[in-house]
Amino acid sequence: GAVVSQHPSWVICKSGTSVKIECRSLDFQATTMFWYRQFPKQSLMLMATSNEGSKATYEQGVEKDKFLINHASLTLSTLTVTSAHPEDSSFYICSARVRVAQTTEAFFGQGTRLTVV
Amino acid sequence: LAKTTQPISMDSYEGQEVNITCSHNNIATNDYITWYQQFPSQGPRFIIQGYKTKVTNEVASLFIPADRKSSTLSLPRVSLSDTAVYYCLVGAPMNRDDKIIFGKGTRLHILP
Numbered sequence: 001g002a003v004v005s006q007h008p009s010w011v012i013c014k015s016g017t018s019v020k021i022e023c024r025s026l027d028f029q030a031t032t033m034f035w036y037r038q039f040p041k042q043s044l045m046l047m048a049t050s051n052e053g054s055k056a057t058y059e060q061g062v063e064k065d066k067f068l069i070n071h072a073s074l075t076l077s078t079l080t081v082t083s084a085h086p087e088d089s090s091f092y093i094c095s096a097r098v099r100v101a102q103t104t105e106a107f108f109g110q111g112t113r114l115t116v117v
Numbered sequence: 118l119a120k121t122t123q124p125i126s127m128d129s130y131e132g133q134e135v136n137i138t139c140s141h142n143n144i145a146t147n148d149y150i151t152w153y154q155q156f157p158s159q160g161p162r163f164i165i166q167g168y169k170t171k172v173t174n175e176v177a178s179l180f181i182p183a184d185r186k187s188s189t190l191s192l193p194r195v196s197l198s199d200t201a202v203y204y205c206l207v208g209a210p211m212n213r214d215d216k217i218i219f220g221k222g223t224r225l226h227i228l229p
Contacts, residue, residue, distance in 0.1 A: 004160075006160075030213070031213065031214070032213055032214040034216065034217065036219075043204070043219045043220060043221050043222055044161070044219040045219075046216060046217070046218060046219075049214065049216060051214075091158065093160045093161075095160070095217065096213075097210065097212075097213040097214075097215070098213070099213060103149055103166070103210050104210045104212065104213055104215070105163055105166070105210075106153075106161075106163065106210070106217055107163070108160030108161045108162070109160050110159055110160050111158060111159060111160050113158065
């Protein structure tokens with residue numbers, strides 16, 4: 001199946017610094033990618049939809065100035081957590097869909113564990 | 118997007134067949150039912166997708182009754198490695214920019 005790759009797998013940063021997470025579609029082009037956040041023992045929460053060549057669409061309650069999304073090419077979307085604080089510590093996951101027959105199938109990255117100290 | 122309801126958690130033993138049922142009373146005509154599996158500290162993985170009746174692949178079977186208001190994911194002869202969270206999603210994923218909204222999922226714990 002299609003492969004979505006995230007980098008890094010984990011990162012530890014100091015409070016107040018910014019962290020960039022990359023999401024790549026390795027063998028297909030993705031005009032749209034999705035970013036999720038997941039806290040321990042909870043489900044995935046959709047943060048935003050990343051659109052190639054245009055602004056991202058953020059879900060209600062997600063600060064767009066805090067979580068900067070850039071989708072500059074058909075295979076790369078980046079999420080930058082700006083001025084990170086301990087409450088931003090979470091598991092961040094990206095996703096993209098691939099058309100399969102009359103429907104689509106979603107593929108997910110392996111996730112990035114962010115710890116802000 | 119149709120709302121789904123599934124058990125919060127389930128326990129089973131190795132070698133057993135596990136059935137996880139998902140309710141989706143307001144499923145729309147164009148909606149498909151998709152199940153994902155998520156291991157700790159990993160992204161979700163597609164398991165199976167269906168529209169009606171029965172679908173089977175190398176991993177699982179999906180049973181969908183005629184009214185499509187529920188569905189059952191069946192995992193044959195589970196092993197310890199099947200311990201994971203299983204998500205049932207209902208929607209019409211025809212377009213690559215359609216969002217996927219996750220419910221709470223079912224935490225399956227396989228015991229030796």
